[in-house]
Amino acid sequence: MYIKKECVAMLLAGGQxxxxxxxxxxxxxxxxxxxxxxxxxxxxxxxxxxxxxxxxGVLTQYQPLVLHDYLGNGQPWDLDKxxxxxxxxxxYQNINGASWYSGSANAIYQxxxxxxxxxxxxxxxxSGDHVYKMDYNKMLECHxxxxxxxxxxxLDVPLEEASRFGIMTANEEGFITKFEEKxxxxxxxxxxxxxxxxxxxxxxxxxxxxxxxPEQEKDFxxxxxxNMLADGNVMVAYPFDDYWKDVGTLDSLxxxxxxxxxxxxxxxxxxxxxxxxxxxxxxxxQYIGEDxxxxxxxxxxxxxxxxxxxxxVIFEGVKIGKGAKVNYSIIMPGTVIExxxxxxxxxxxxxSVIGKNAKIGTDPTEFANRDDWGIAVVGHGITVAEGKxxxxxxxxxxxx
Amino acid sequence: MSDxxxxxxxxxxxxxxxINDLTRRRTMGSxxxxxxxxxxxxxxxxxxxxxxxEVGVITKKNxxxxxxxxxxxxxxxMSRKNGGLHLxxxxxxxxxxxxxxxxxxxxxxxxxVMRSNADYILLSDCDIVANMExxxxxxxxxxxxxxxxxxxxxxxxxxxxxxxxxxxxxxxNGQIADxxxxxxxxxxxxxxxxxxxxxxTLLKNIVMDAKPRNLVDFEKDVLQAKVSTLKLMGYEYTEYxxxxxxxxxxxxxxxxxxxxxNRRALFKADSPIYTKVRDNPPAKYGINASVKNSLIGDxxxxxxxxxxxxLFRGVKVGAGTSLKNCIIMQDTVIGKKCGLQNVITxxxxxxxxGRLLTGSSRCPxxxxxxxxx
Numbered sequence: 056m057y058i059k060k061e062c063v064a065m066l067l068a069g070g071q072x073x074x075x076x077x078x079x080x081x082x083x084x085x086x087x088x089x090x091x092x093x094x095x096x097x098x099x100x101x102x103x104x105x106x107x108x109x110x111x112g113v114l115t116q117y118q119p120l121v122l123h124d125y126l127g128n129g130q131p132w133d134l135d136k137x138x139x140x141x142x143x144x145x146x147y148q149n150i151n152g153a154s155w156y157s158g159s160a161n162a163i164y165q166x167x168x169x170x171x172x173x174x175x176x177x178x179x180x181x182s183g184d185h186v187y188k189m190d191y192n193k194m195l196e197c198h199x200x201x202x203x204x205x206x207x208x209x210l211d212v213p214l215e216e217a218s219r220f221g222i223m224t225a226n227e228e229g230f231i232t233k234f235e236e237k238x239x240x241x242x243x244x245x246x247x248x249x250x251x252x253x254x255x256x257x258x259x260x261x262x263x264x265x266x267x268x269p270e271q272e273k274d275f276x277x278x279x280x281x282n283m284l285a286d287g288n289v290m291v292a293y294p295f296d297d298y299w300k301d302v303g304t305l306d307s308l309x310x311x312x313x314x315x316x317x318x319x320x321x322x323x324x325x326x327x328x329x330x331x332x333x334x335x336x337x338x339x340x341q342y343i344g345e346d347x348x349x350x351x352x353x354x355x356x357x358x359x360x361x362x363x364x365x366x367x368v369i370f371e372g373v374k375i376g377k378g379a380k381v382n383y384s385i386i387m388p389g390t391v392i393e394x395x396x397x398x399x400x401x402x403x404x405x406x407s408v409i410g411k412n413a414k415i416g417t418d419p420t421e422f423a424n425r426d427d428w429g430i431a432v433v434g435h436g437i438t439v440a441e442g443k444x445x446x447x448x449x450x451x452x453x454x455x
Numbered sequence: 456m457s458d459x460x461x462x463x464x465x466x467x468x469x470x471x472x473x474i475n476d477l478t479r480r481r482t483m484g485s486x487x488x489x490x491x492x493x494x495x496x497x498x499x500x501x502x503x504x505x506x507x508x509e510v511g512v513i514t515k516k517n518x519x520x521x522x523x524x525x526x527x528x529x530x531x532x533m534s535r536k537n538g539g540l541h542l543x544x545x546x547x548x549x550x551x552x553x554x555x556x557x558x559x560x561x562x563x564x565x566x567x568v569m570r571s572n573a574d575y576i577l578l579s580d581c582d583i584v585a586n587m588e589x590x591x592x593x594x595x596x597x598x599x600x601x602x603x604x605x606x607x608x609x610x611x612x613x614x615x616x617x618x619x620x621x622x623x624x625x626x627x628n629g630q631i632a633d634x635x636x637x638x639x640x641x642x643x644x645x646x647x648x649x650x651x652x653x654x655x656t657l658l659k660n661i662v663m664d665a666k667p668r669n670l671v672d673f674e675k676d677v678l679q680a681k682v683s684t685l686k687l688m689g690y691e692y693t694e695y696x697x698x699x700x701x702x703x704x705x706x707x708x709x710x711x712x713x714x715x716x717n718r719r720a721l722f723k724a725d726s727p728i729y730t731k732v733r734d735n736p737p738a739k740y741g742i743n744a745s746v747k748n749s750l751i752g753d754x755x756x757x758x759x760x761x762x763x764x765x766l767f768r769g770v771k772v773g774a775g776t777s778l779k780n781c782i783i784m785q786d787t788v789i790g791k792k793c794g795l796q797n798v799i800t801x802x803x804x805x806x807x808x809g810r811l812l813t814g815s816s817r818c819p820x821x822x823x824x825x826x827x828x
Contacts, residue, residue: 091737092753130529131732316739324736325756335732339722340490340753340765342715343746350744353737356491356753359715368737 058138060110060173062195063255064103065166067159068096068183069116069145074304077434077452078404082121085183087308088387088405090315090324090331091353091368094125095302097333098188099181100132100141105329106191108179110139112169114162116155119145131334144169158273164262170255178258180251180275186311187299188322188329191252194293198252201229204288206252207280208295209245220246221276223292231290236276245292247276248299257288298322305450309402309430312368312385316351336371336388346377362392376411384416387435400447404435411441422447461509461593462573462655463502464564466557467495468515469649470582473619473700476821477801481520484512484581486699487784487802489712490750490765493524494699496531496730497586498579498650499540503531504726505589507577509538511567513560515545515553524731531729543567556671561662568655576658578673580649584708585696586721586728587650592690596652601688603657605631605678606650608692614641619700621647621674623689631687634679647674648692695720706799706819709765709782713748735768743774752785759789773808780816798822 072084079087085096096113103111111134115122122143129141144166146155156162163170163180170178177198179191189208198206212220217238224233224243233242261283265271271278284290298321300311314320324331338357343349348363357372362379369375373386376394384398389406392398396409401416409415416431429448433439438454445451467484477486484495495512502510510533514521521542525531528540543564545553554560557578561568568576575596577589587606596604607623617638623645624633651673653661661677670676678687695717697708712718722728735754740746746761752768759776766772767784773791782799789795790808797814801824806812810828814820822828 131734325739325754330734331736332734335734337727337729339712339718339728340750340768341738342713342718343749343751343761344715345748347747349740349746351742352740354740354751355737364740 057172057174060139060175062108062110062177062179062191062252063139063170063173063175064099064108064111064179064181064191065163065170066096066099066103066111066113066181066183067162068113068122069119069156069162070184071117072184072303075308076305076450077432077437078305078308078402079118080434080452081118082435083115083117083119083183084303086118086122086125087184087302088370089186089302089308090312091370092336092355093331093333095186096122096125096183097132097331098186099183100134101330101332102187102189102191103179103181104132104134104332106189106193106195108191109134109136110173110175111141112144112166113141113183114156114166115143115145116162119143125334127334132332139173142169159275160262160265160279161273163258164266164273167259167262170259175255178253178255180253182249182301184303185248185250185299185301186322187248187295188297188326188331189295189299195252197293198291201291202289203252203291204254204257205280205283206291206293207231208248208250209292210248210295210299211244212246214241214244217241217244217246221249221280222246225292229292229294231284231292234280234284234290236281245294247280248295249276249301251275251280257283261286305402305430305432309385309400313366313383315353315368316366338372344377347375362394370405382418393441401431401433401445403433404437406435407433407437407439409433409439410443413439413441413443413445415439415445416447419447460573461507461575461577461589462568462571463498463507463510463577463579463589464561464568465495465498465502465510465512466560466578466580467512467518467521469557469580470619470699471517473582474702474705476702476823477705478517480517480824482514482516482518482581483699484514485518485520485524486581486705487767488584488705489709490752490767492728492730493521494581494584495521495525496728497584498581499525499531499533500728501585501587501589501726502577502579503533503729505587505593507589508535509541509571509573511541511543511564513543513564515560518542518544526731530731541567554671556676557673558662558665558676559671561658561673562666565659565662569659571655574655576653576655578649578651578653582699583648583650583696584699584721585648585692585694586723586726587648587692587694587696588726589650592650593652595690596688599629599688600686602653602685603678604652604688604690606648606690606692607645608648608696609643610646612641612644612646614639616698616700616704617641620644620698621649621678623647625689625691629689629691631678631682631689634674634682634687636674636679645689645691646698648696648698650692702799702819702821703817706782706797706816710763710780712750712765713763718750733768741774759791759793767802780819782819801826804828 068085072079134141341358344361533540741758754769775792
């Protein structure tokens with residue numbers, strides 16, 4: 056017996072995130088640690104809960120172990136519900152055999168029966184790798200008020216960046232008249248944020264038609280949205296002018312973490328009216344040692360800081376030894392930075408060890424040609440031996 | 456992990472009077488400690504980690520904060536179909552609920568104890584901060600054939616704290632030969648950690664026998680009175696602990712956690728101390744922050760100078776402010792250019808810009824919950 060839900064969220068979390076290289080070698084992108092005590096998926100999940108959406112299907116495929124383990128029964132997000140709650144939806148075998156999710160649209164298509172059980176009027180399709188705070192309920196109100204079949208939140212982006220996005224043209228009332236996925240010569244600067252509200256009956260029809268057309272790819276941006284527009288559905292652009300970041304690359308992951316340290320950038324994790332939920336570590340409070348220097352940084356439970364930390368995001372259970380320096384860096388859970396090590400402009404993955412006096416990354420100002428410089432990245436569970444150097448732009452996925 | 460069937464009973468209200476300021480509106484068990492904990496987290500987590508699968512928490516009064524903290528016990532993994540955590544508020548007691556001592560409290564909850572399948576009962580209070588391996592204590596109890604095993608630690612008792620202590624005389628074979636309650640003394644002694652193991656049948660006999668005789672006090676009417684007729688064994692606890700018996704010892708026990716050796720002895724990776732989750736973001740340090748030798752909870756926003764302090768979750772420290780030897784409880788907001796030394800603030804205290812407040816290490820200045828300065 057399922058009780059009808061007005062709105063069900065489907066969260067696309069199966070992508071590899073190949074441009075995060077070593078960081079997504081063993082985990083899906085939505086499971087990548089972010090912001091000191093979160094993983095990327097905490098942002099859309101918390102948004103759902105704060106928006107009153109209590110039924111979330113999480114579509115998983117690539118390296119799901121960490122992600123499934125993290126989601127558990129959904130209790131940290133208050134999504135362990137008798138009716139609804141969070142459900143991990145990996146691909147499965149059926150009477151016709153087994154098939155992987157072959158695209159974002161196909162992933163939802165293969166889970167039509169999951170959605171139908173709740174008989175929803177609306178379905179929200181979300182992405183597991185965006186950092187933002189958004190009230191989906193407000194967007195749903197707008198969707199209803201405009202009698203829309205599909206509502207797409209849009210950002211106004213600079214024209215030169217517009218060809219990276221799905222770009223739409225909308226009239227004065229916000230009704231979309233044209234949609235182009237990654238156009239070479241963009242005609243507008245309204246960029247799709249890659250999240251959608253649909254009337255479920257309309258989306259279901261579009262998914263089935265798309266699936267039955269072997270000529271088409273199985274992608275929301277490339278197929279479903281243009282198809283629905285061509286079919287004369289009412290499509291609405293919903294302007295969003297708050298902080299939003301797609302953390303698809305190492306640079307954007309680093310940038311988005313640094314944004315949290317910048318008081319002028321409007322992503323406030325400390326707002327009691329819009330709490331960010333996560334699976335909390337069971338660890339004692341952080342200890343800042345006698346000789347430690349700590350400024351402009353975020354640090355989490357279980358850390359022991361004996362060295363100096365500036366402009367950095369330090370996750371739970373990290374140890375930073377005496378004389379070690381961590382600047383402009385992101386140190387993921389459980390990692391040990393031994394005495395005297397120097398970590399600058401770097402991302403260090405979970406449970407890694409940076410040996411004594413090792414040197415990871417450098418300041419970009421030391422480079423005449425900025426293109427030779429980049430964030431240094433050490434993957435998860437890596438040991439960098441005493442005194443070794445990891446140069447800027449290097450991506451380490453084996454012990455050195 | 457103990458394979459024995461053990462029921463844990465935690466007394467949340469005993470010792471309330473030793474830190475009156477902090478227990479005015481809460482139980483001893485719900486007194487805040489160590490940057491993110493309540494005192495009951497220590498015995499409760501240790502019971503969970505020792506395989507004690509069923510725990511009753513005995514309350515008396517002022518227990519709203521305790522109920523709120525413990526909830527259904529999920530955060531201690533004690534929300535169970537069989538066993539798990541049981542809160543025993545006074546209305547479940549046989550009498551009017553206001554028991555006068557440990558024995559009378561046990562009589563009040565005896566129906567609950569009877570329903571348990573346990574063979575052994577583990578009793579603990581909330582005045583000891585430790586991460587005890589209770590399974591070892593239970594095994595020792597069984598191996599020695601004791602009627603009652605009492606846990607003690609060799610330590611120095613101060614004259615001004617001895618009135619809250621029970622002290623044992625322990626023979627060479629480990630048997631307790633003498634029980635002194637609130638002795639006026641100082642110096643090295645075997646201080647009771649108010650932790651006992653006893654067989655259920657024996658405890659039943661003791662509790663039922665005490666009722667018609669109007670005996671209410673476990674230490675006086677059982678341990679002391681029966682020291683020669685029962686086999687009372689001492690179990691010497693040699694690991695890290697602190698005993699909270701006054702505001703001063705509370706202050707010292709908190710600051711003792713700034714010592715890395717102490718902290719690692721109390722917070723062991725394989726036996727974590729659980730507590731209620733608050734979903735705070737990480738602590739954030741501003742451009743003016745300078746923090747030395749301090750424990751900082753998640754959700755703090757620090758832009759001032761903090762030295763030898765414990766900041767609980769969600770504390771804000773403004774720019775130009777200096778804190779030294781302070782314990783600042785959760786959600787307290789300290790403005791700019793303040794100076795605080797040897798101060799304990801309870802929860803949600805507001806200190807406006809420019810205030811200077813100083814206590815002493817013997818007598819820290821205390822600011823009550825939700826007060827505004």
